[in-house]
Amino acid sequence: MNQYDLQKLTAEETRLLRKIAVGLIAFILLMAAIAFSSCAEKEAPPTLEERLHGAWIRTWQPYGSTNTYSFNGGLCTEHSIIPSQPVQAYFWQYYCNGDTLTLVNLASAEPFSDIRRAVVSFPTDSTCILGWLDGVDYQLKRL
Numbered sequence: 001m002n003q004y005d006l007q008k009l010t011a012e013e014t015r016l017l018r019k020i021a022v023g024l025i026a027f028i029l030l031m032a033a034i035a036f037s038s039c040a041e042k043e044a045p046p047t048l049e050e051r052l053h054g055a056w057i058r059t060w061q062p063y064g065s066t067n068t069y070s071f072n073g074g075l076c077t078e079h080s081i082i083p084s085q086p087v088q089a090y091f092w093q094y095y096c097n098g099d100t101l102t103l104v105n106l107a108s109a110e111p112f113s114d115i116r117r118a119v120v121s122f123p124t125d126s127t128c129i130l131g132w133l134d135g136v137d138y139q140l141k142r143l
Helices: 011-036 048-052
Strands: 054-060 065-072 075-081 088-097 100-105 115-124 127-132 137-142
Touching: 048 088, 048 115
Parallel strands: none
Antiparallel strands: 054 065, 054 137, 065 075, 075 088, 088 100, 100 115, 115 127, 127 137
16 A cells, blocks of 8 residues: 555544534634624723813703803803893812812802812713702703
8 A cells, every 4th residue: 555545534534524624613713703803992981071171051040040150170160140130250169080070169268168069960962960969950051
């Protein structure tokens, strides 16, 4: 017998070769699936301070009373506008921790005597809800 003589495979050897081939194909498909489904790097979601940045308005009472808020770099300027009354301006230092907004009144007689906290949520990109810890909710709209 020489190298050109062919011997027929037994049924058991044929089954073994098929199992090896199926296993090899399954392994290659698994590796391809892992390679093509790897997660792409995503940008981190914007922080609360980044989302609050800018001008917001709150309209309340049926007479057109409004509060406007401007958040910029740790300073919040609030203007309270009530018809037939002088405009009142308030100045707050603000900082964010998670979804909590803390406002410190800069015009208070004693430092840190007037502090307010709210849990902030954003139903849409142009609306914001300040859930004050005293139970009052303010709905703001972006200007």
